[in-house]
Amino acid sequence: MFDSPDEVIDQLEAQGYICNKNIATVVFLAEKLEKPVLVEGPAGVGKTELAKVVSAATGRPMIRLQCYEGLDEAKALYEWEYSKQLLYTQILKEKFAETMAGATTVKDAADRVGQEDSVFFSERFIVPRPLLRAIRADEPTLLLIDEVDKSDPEFEAFLLEILSDFQVTVPEVGTLEAVHKPLVFLTSNDAREMSDALKRRCLHLYIDFPNEELELRILNKKVEGVEQRLAEELVGVMQRLRKLDLKKTPSISETLDWARALLALNASELDEDLVRDTLNVILKYEGDIKKTQAELGRLITRKVEEGEETQAGSDAKQPEKTKPAKKGVLH
Amino acid sequence: MQQKIVDFTNLLRKSGIRVSVAESIDAFTALDELSLADRGIFKDALRTTMVKRSEDIATFDQMFDLYWSAFYDGLRNSFDQAAGDMEGEFDLDQMMQALQEGMQNMGGDQELDLSELAKALLTQDLDKLEQLIRDAAENAGVERIENMLQLGFFTRRTMEQMDAEGAGDQLRSLAQQLREAGMGDAEADALLELIDKFLEALRKSVRNYTERQLQQQNFDYMEKFRRESLLEKSFYNLTEDEIKKMREVVVRLAQRIKNVLSIRKRRLKKGKLDLHTMLRRNMAHGGVPFDLIFKQRRKDRPKLVILCDVSSSVANVSRFMLQFVYSLQECFTKIRAFVFVSELGEVTPVFKDKDINDAIEKALDGGDVINVYTRSNFGFAFHHFWQNFLSSIDNKTTVLILGDARNNYNDPRAWCLREIQNKAKDVVWLNPESPSAWGFGDSVMDKYLPYTDVAEECRNLKQLSRVVDRLVL
Numbered sequence: 001m002f003d004s005p006d007e008v009i010d011q012l013e014a015q016g017y018i019c020n021k022n023i024a025t026v027v028f029l030a031e032k033l034e035k036p037v038l039v040e041g042p043a044g045v046g047k048t049e050l051a052k053v054v055s056a057a058t059g060r061p062m063i064r065l066q067c068y069e070g071l072d073e074a075k076a077l078y079e080w081e082y083s084k085q086l087l088y089t090q091i092l093k094e095k096f097a098e099t100m101a102g103a104t105t106v107k108d109a110a111d112r113v114g115q116e117d118s119v120f121f122s123e124r125f126i127v128p129r130p131l132l133r134a135i136r137a138d139e140p141t142l143l144l145i146d147e148v149d150k151s152d153p154e155f156e157a158f159l160l161e162i163l164s165d166f167q168v169t170v171p172e173v174g175t176l177e178a179v180h181k182p183l184v185f186l187t188s189n190d191a192r193e194m195s196d197a198l199k200r201r202c203l204h205l206y207i208d209f210p211n212e213e214l215e216l217r218i219l220n221k222k223v224e225g226v227e228q229r230l231a232e233e234l235v236g237v238m239q240r241l242r243k244l245d246l247k248k249t250p251s252i253s254e255t256l257d258w259a260r261a262l263l264a265l266n267a268s269e270l271d272e273d274l275v276r277d278t279l280n281v282i283l284k285y286e287g288d289i290k291k292t293q294a295e296l297g298r299l300i301t302r303k304v305e306e307g308e309e310t311q312a313g314s315d316a317k318q319p320e321k322t323k324p325a326k327k328g329v330l331h
Numbered sequence: 332m333q334q335k336i337v338d339f340t341n342l343l344r345k346s347g348i349r350v351s352v353a354e355s356i357d358a359f360t361a362l363d364e365l366s367l368a369d370r371g372i373f374k375d376a377l378r379t380t381m382v383k384r385s386e387d388i389a390t391f392d393q394m395f396d397l398y399w400s401a402f403y404d405g406l407r408n409s410f411d412q413a414a415g416d417m418e419g420e421f422d423l424d425q426m427m428q429a430l431q432e433g434m435q436n437m438g439g440d441q442e443l444d445l446s447e448l449a450k451a452l453l454t455q456d457l458d459k460l461e462q463l464i465r466d467a468a469e470n471a472g473v474e475r476i477e478n479m480l481q482l483g484f485f486t487r488r489t490m491e492q493m494d495a496e497g498a499g500d501q502l503r504s505l506a507q508q509l510r511e512a513g514m515g516d517a518e519a520d521a522l523l524e525l526i527d528k529f530l531e532a533l534r535k536s537v538r539n540y541t542e543r544q545l546q547q548q549n550f551d552y553m554e555k556f557r558r559e560s561l562l563e564k565s566f567y568n569l570t571e572d573e574i575k576k577m578r579e580v581v582v583r584l585a586q587r588i589k590n591v592l593s594i595r596k597r598r599l600k601k602g603k604l605d606l607h608t609m610l611r612r613n614m615a616h617g618g619v620p621f622d623l624i625f626k627q628r629r630k631d632r633p634k635l636v637i638l639c640d641v642s643s644s645v646a647n648v649s650r651f652m653l654q655f656v657y658s659l660q661e662c663f664t665k666i667r668a669f670v671f672v673s674e675l676g677e678v679t680p681v682f683k684d685k686d687i688n689d690a691i692e693k694a695l696d697g698g699d700v701i702n703v704y705t706r707s708n709f710g711f712a713f714h715h716f717w718q719n720f721l722s723s724i725d726n727k728t729t730v731l732i733l734g735d736a737r738n739n740y741n742d743p744r745a746w747c748l749r750e751i752q753n754k755a756k757d758v759v760w761l762n763p764e765s766p767s768a769w770g771f772g773d774s775v776m777d778k779y780l781p782y783t784d785v786a787e788e789c790r791n792l793k794q795l796s797r798v799v800d801r802l803v804l
Contacts, residue, residue: 004366022378028364083616086619192589196383202383204379204380204383206385
């Protein structure tokens, strides 16, 4: 249990996740208000990671549901175990014969079988899938519904009951309520806008690319042994790279990969050749790489004459706002 | 505070952010859990509970500043200033203490009758003052303010509503009474001066508030205007910036159509029982058919051939249509795109591996295959198509033509279109001109009209999305 947003920051940092106050406040509220959190943002800014570290920090085991097109009730919620039911019927055949022994009419026999209905449609024969498992777990859990935007629009409907009331209704059995309310994180890459009904039930968190200072801290925390100067240069290049109009804007995970790659190459400072050679670590599209190579000189030299600190600052603000929109265009 | 949050919620709604009642209740519960001392946390709490679309975050930030920070800060500033002016001559705290004592002395023999406003002014209770100003402004109907000229009027009315003058009189007479009760002359004079300063600060704050209301009104107005207009704005007059915004809107519309499609396809899914698959699947249950498997019905995805007039008069329609169609690529089996002014050329390859926006701009520029700096000649273009590409059309192909049919008095050669229509499933013609202008001047739309299955005016995004909707569903 967290006592304040500041404590969230500390505890997550202890788990190796550096976050700003905004994220901390939302996580704090999510636990206090027992509300699910819908985390949106470009790929690779640490949405899934957030759920993982919160799980570690709170000691709640994580149950993960990866969404994909065609994911349905049977795979997400629960399924009846037909074969097991069948097996039981076979084994219990004799028992049934006993029950039926005294029956004189067909109706009587049917009634007697009918009385045993509940045996076959009970929790015994339900295979719980992640959503049900999270709800029925004996200890408080953290439920991560990853990439919920990849699922079909209908799937959201299943989620609604769970997200607002933390219960699952199985028609044959009744309503199964949460033993412990799970902490729910949903992540979305904005491939599709979620319905208002779903959004209404969630707290909303938008994680954007970090600013220079935060990214530097993350880099220092995650990759050990990077020289401070190299780290600063690297983060500077990444920040400027994000302002270019790229198909896939590199995110934090790419920064970390790049830093590790440079470390492996024993680089101590960035120069044009080095960047050119390692560009494919951060950029994943041929077109992006070409575009960046054309701008390479500018990307690196700007760093050297960083007298115009203020201008860089004001530059940095604008693209942040247009970023999500831009992403949309590219899809 | 509660009232303020409710007001703020309303403001958000007015600026186009959807906030449900449940969400504003969430906001209240969230605030209960947090200390309000930190403005950042307060803002984050409101945002996370009430704003659920990342596009709205920028608007929220703006509104938050407009509503929460600015007015209170202004209020504090003007009162600090009023007090600060006196600083040189007097110690304010001391003065207040003297005031308190004086009032206590007097309290004995007569009831002190001060209005709420006077009390708030005297004690500089800014929260109370803010509340009073808001209430008075509401009574005065400040939210109806529409332009700069009404500023003075509404400021005056608000002042009247909270009876600022009465409060002033009361305070002055209080100072008088204090003087009589034995306060030093110098102190009493200073008190009077202070009272005047406070009243002036109050008037400034009210005016400030009224101005802010005007801004908010304008903001709502502009915002609404911007949204509506983008959908309904004519393609003819778009600025560079609007084209960019429009692209985003197109992407969103395309996304929506895809969503709807996915639902409709699902509904279509269940057809007849698929015995083969079902038997195989249910082997595990000893051949007892527990899982029913149905054959999936498939809806034919249309093939699309687009003929785009890229002369400057229709360029924007072509631009967005192309973007629309290529955003919905997976809804079609095949798309072939042609551009023409008078010559006609295929630009399908341009779209192969390029960024879609670059590709569109390239295509509009003739795509290296045609010369765009000529005069429109629809007849020539259709004839060219008929000669070279007629084989690309079969009975599953929808032919989509974008153009204004302004033929510069050339031969329309409508028979080419007739031939095309004979082979195609549908011929859809989108014309950025309104139907009343078809056939007038050098427009030959009337000649082509008999050979189209659908001909529609398409001058803004709304109309465009309606056509696309019909195309894919």
